[in-house]
Amino acid sequence: MTDVVVIGCGVSGAATAWELARSGLSVTIVDRYGPAAMASGWTLAGVRQSGRDPAEIPLAIAAVKLWENLAEALDAPTGYTQDGNLRIGMGAGDLPALKDIAETGAACGLPISFLDGASAVRDVAPAIAPVVAGATFCATDGHADPDATVNAYVAAARRAGATTLFGEPVIAVETAAGKITAVRTASHRIATGAVVLASGVMGDDLLAPFGADVPLDVKYVTVIRTKPVASTLKQVISVADVRNAEAACAGRQQLDGAFRFTSGIEPWSGAMHERNGRPIIAPPIRALAETIESFGTVVPAALDAEIDAYWCGLIDQTPDSLPVLDRVEGARGLFVARGFSGHGFCLGPITGKIMAALVKEEQSPVDISAFSSSRFAKAGASAFEPVTLHG
Ligand SMILES: Cc1cc2nc3c(=O)[nH]c(=O)nc-3n(C[C@H](O)[C@H](O)[C@H](O)COP(=O)(O)OP(=O)(O)OC[C@H]3O[C@@H](n4cnc5c(N)ncnc54)[C@H](O)[C@@H]3O)c2cc1C
Numbered sequence: 001m002t003d004v005v006v007i008g009c010g011v012s013g014a015a016t017a018w019e020l021a022r023s024g025l026s027v028t029i030v031d032r033y034g035p036a037a038m039a040s041g042w043t044l045a046g047v048r049q050s051g052r053d054p055a056e057i058p059l060a061i062a063a064v065k066l067w068e069n070l071a072e073a074l075d076a077p078t079g080y081t082q083d084g085n086l087r088i089g090m091g092a093g094d095l096p097a098l099k100d101i102a103e104t105g106a107a108c109g110l111p112i113s114f115l116d117g118a119s120a121v122r123d124v125a126p127a128i129a130p131v132v133a134g135a136t137f138c139a140t141d142g143h144a145d146p147d148a149t150v151n152a153y154v155a156a157a158r159r160a161g162a163t164t165l166f167g168e169p170v171i172a173v174e175t176a177a178g179k180i181t182a183v184r185t186a187s188h189r190i191a192t193g194a195v196v197l198a199s200g201v202m203g204d205d206l207l208a209p210f211g212a213d214v215p216l217d218v219k220y221v222t223v224i225r226t227k228p229v230a231s232t233l234k235q236v237i238s239v240a241d242v243r244n245a246e247a248a249c250a251g252r253q254q255l256d257g258a259f260r261f262t263s264g265i266e267p268w269s270g271a272m273h274e275r276n277g278r279p280i281i282a283p284p285i286r287a288l289a290e291t292i293e294s295f296g297t298v299v300p301a302a303l304d305a306e307i308d309a310y311w312c313g314l315i316d317q318t319p320d321s322l323p324v325l326d327r328v329e330g331a332r333g334l335f336v337a338r339g340f341s342g343h344g345f346c347l348g349p350i351t352g353k354i355m356a357a358l359v360k361e362e363q364s365p366v367d368i369s370a371f372s373s374s375r376f377a378k379a380g381a382s383a384f385e386p387v388t389l390h391g
Helices: 011-022 057-067 070-074 092-107 118-124 146-159 204-210 285-298 300-304 344-359 375-379
Strands: 002-007 027-031 085-089 112-116 134-138 163-166 172-176 179-184 189-197 217-226 236-241 246-253 259-267 273-275 278-280 307-317 324-327 334-338
Touching: 002 011, 011 027, 011 146, 011 334, 011 344, 027 146, 027 189, 057 070, 057 344, 070 146, 085 092, 085 118, 092 112, 092 134, 092 236, 112 118, 118 134, 146 163, 146 344, 172 189, 172 204, 189 344, 217 285, 236 285, 246 285, 259 285, 259 300, 259 307, 285 300, 324 344, 334 344
Parallel strands: 002 027, 002 189, 027 163, 085 236, 189 334
Antiparallel strands: 085 134, 112 134, 172 179, 179 189, 217 259, 217 307, 236 246, 246 259, 273 278, 324 334
16 A cells, blocks of 8 residues: 555656655655656756746746755756746747736746847847847746756655656556545556546546546657757747747757757647657657757757757647646546646646645645636636747
């Protein structure tokens, strides 16, 4: 018998497991692959408060406060650095939306400003080519190393007593009289009174019996990583695609000097295969070419670096681009943290605290009323505003 089973060992599940284990509960983390095998490994790993829905900004602010001391708390490096985020507009038509983002962020307490013109942007980030029209700049945003962070959480959770079961999916969540009793994998039945489902794009099959599936539109993003080169870009950048209310491309230079950059989001065919026990989605050459073209136009130094790796990552997009952080009404002891819509890496540390508070029937450290699981069923998925410029 374990007090809590956490399904999914991305940043959300690993952070939740650590918070629960260090508060004295027995915890088992189950992942069909292993730590950071899906979005939390595929990610760009920007740690960004700016450019979010106002409902989500307090979560991101609370998360950044935790990021600032996370490596110490976990006693392991996270690769976190706080050098700011630039959301770039390429043309004059993009600038009103960027000014709105700066105003909304400032009203929520962020140190965010609007930079008018290429030279203002290049004063902050000389690596940006003089082809841009302006940008927002939020100084307390940053980035981190996603694999190091998730592994640091898992190691700290283990030191606090958590156990792990990797390489097997949970295939059923069992209940009796409306209460969680166990989870089953192909070879294990783990008796438990509580389950946190932090399973990213997967897991609808586990929630559907309780009427709690989250309406997700799963899309893909192409990611390219180069070999390390001299450090020229400290900020995370994204290029606003105002027409589609998304980011056209985004990128950063890792602390080791490697550029890591992404495309915008595209519809996903569903094709995925496994290699060495990890899920793989290969990008079409067209997407690679477009990603290189978009990012290289803005950060030309990236074009001289050698390609080291490329992959696709999946985005768990909800109708309002906000996550579900909630208990499940139909099954006492079942909790869900999914649907981060491409923004959940930054939120990991606060997601862990929120989910641990829900399991322990304590007050959430941040208002989570906007993230209920029932909001889509009540309003109908189509009732939500189209996605705003989150990127
Ligand atoms: C290309 C890309 C760029 C991104 N950029 C950013 C960014 O700059 N900043 C940001 O904040 N966010 C970003 N995101 C989003 C962010 O990475 C995710 O929101 C976050 O990592 C989600 O973490 P998670 O733990 O909820 O899910 P995941 O990391 O997807 O973890 C879910 C885990 O559940 C496991 N699982 C699923 N089903 C089962 C089952 N039945 N049994 C057992 N295990 C199961 C999977 O194997 C997986 O390991 C990006 C995402 C992508 C793909």
